[in-house]
Amino acid sequence: MSPAIRVFLADDQALVRSGFRMLIESEDDLVVVGEASDGAATLRALSAQPVDVVLMDIRMPVMDGVEATRLIVQSGLPTRVLVLTTFDLDEYVFAALKAGASGFLLKDARPADLLNAIRTVAAGEAVMAPSATRRLLDHVVPTLPASPGVDHRLDVLTDREREVLIEIAAGATNAEIATTLYMAEGTVKTHIGRLLAKLHIRDRVGLVLLAYETGLVRR
Template sequence: MIRVFLVDDQSLVRSGFRMLIEAEDDMEVVGEASDGAEAVAALTAEPADVALMDIRMPVMDGVEATRRLVRADLGTRVLVLTTFDLDEYVFAALKAGASGFLLKDARPQELLSAIRDVAAGDAVVAPSATRRLLDQVVPSLPANPRSGPDPRLDVLTERELEVLTEIASGATNSEIGARLYMAEGTVKTHIGRLLSKLQARDRVSLVLFAYETGIAGR
């Protein structure tokens, strides 16, 4: 069973998520919190597999809660649920170590699939929101002080750079395979090499790296 913890300051939202999740045979809701501080305290005492985390909450927001949970290394992975008007907070949450984000209006099956993916150790970046999210936050990123390419890119092959660009666009493994004419297993191999070479934590880290170094958006 995938143990899910709900963090949202709106009880109605939590109730809706609880009904959806508990209708599944392979997951259960093990707790709820109405703010980040309450969530950190509860999950420190009894970690869950996945925390569905809202961003804007009283007492402690989702960014700080995510940062503390990741730093504590409790084994709880964070999936941020957001709306477009909170995109800048989502970027901060991903930087803090969240395993991904989805829009709150995602289809139920998208949310359930995302929970399963995150619980399995993958990361989820909603394809429909990735471009819009990063279009908003990229202009506010610090400018690269180097006149040439980032030296961290030197260790990557041309194929790996192509895969990295597709990841940053929000493409799934199957979509990357179709666009680059390679088997999905080969895509996974390239992603594994990217994670290793760049010492990235997960797929989300690769997305952020691609935008911070200017690879994405070419």
């Protein structure tokens, strides 16, 4: 039997942390190993114990979730960050994704969705629900500065890989990409793996951001 996924709760509301703890610890493969009410305390805790996934609130005192996420990623720890948010904080979510968060989820998401998101992030994948991705991009992408001149970061891609990247940036799932581009879902996964390797990007979140930053996709 595989060891339980170790989860850390970072939220300044004790009631929220308590609710998440009860939900997570109802699952045999998940365990809460600690909690904190601000980003600085979260970093101190992570330096003292192994953690697989941090559920990270954005707005916290002392140090917010964006800065905490940036420092966790910079530290080289294998810990993954799943941001919990509401859509009136779109710009902060974008900043957290840029800092290296592995995805985001609404605080009012269904319990099953939260549990699945934790498992997905722990497995090294990203969590960006298609509908949430589209709404985030609707709000944030128009505020991005235009890329000056020609961006050559995508020159290493084949035409097919560019097509897959465009679909990812639109928030499409692997199944939707397979249908749109007339390919097997396994082939889509292969293309995504190549995109990550060629572009030196950690996960699907980074691919979405890069597609907009380079001007491959515009709004």
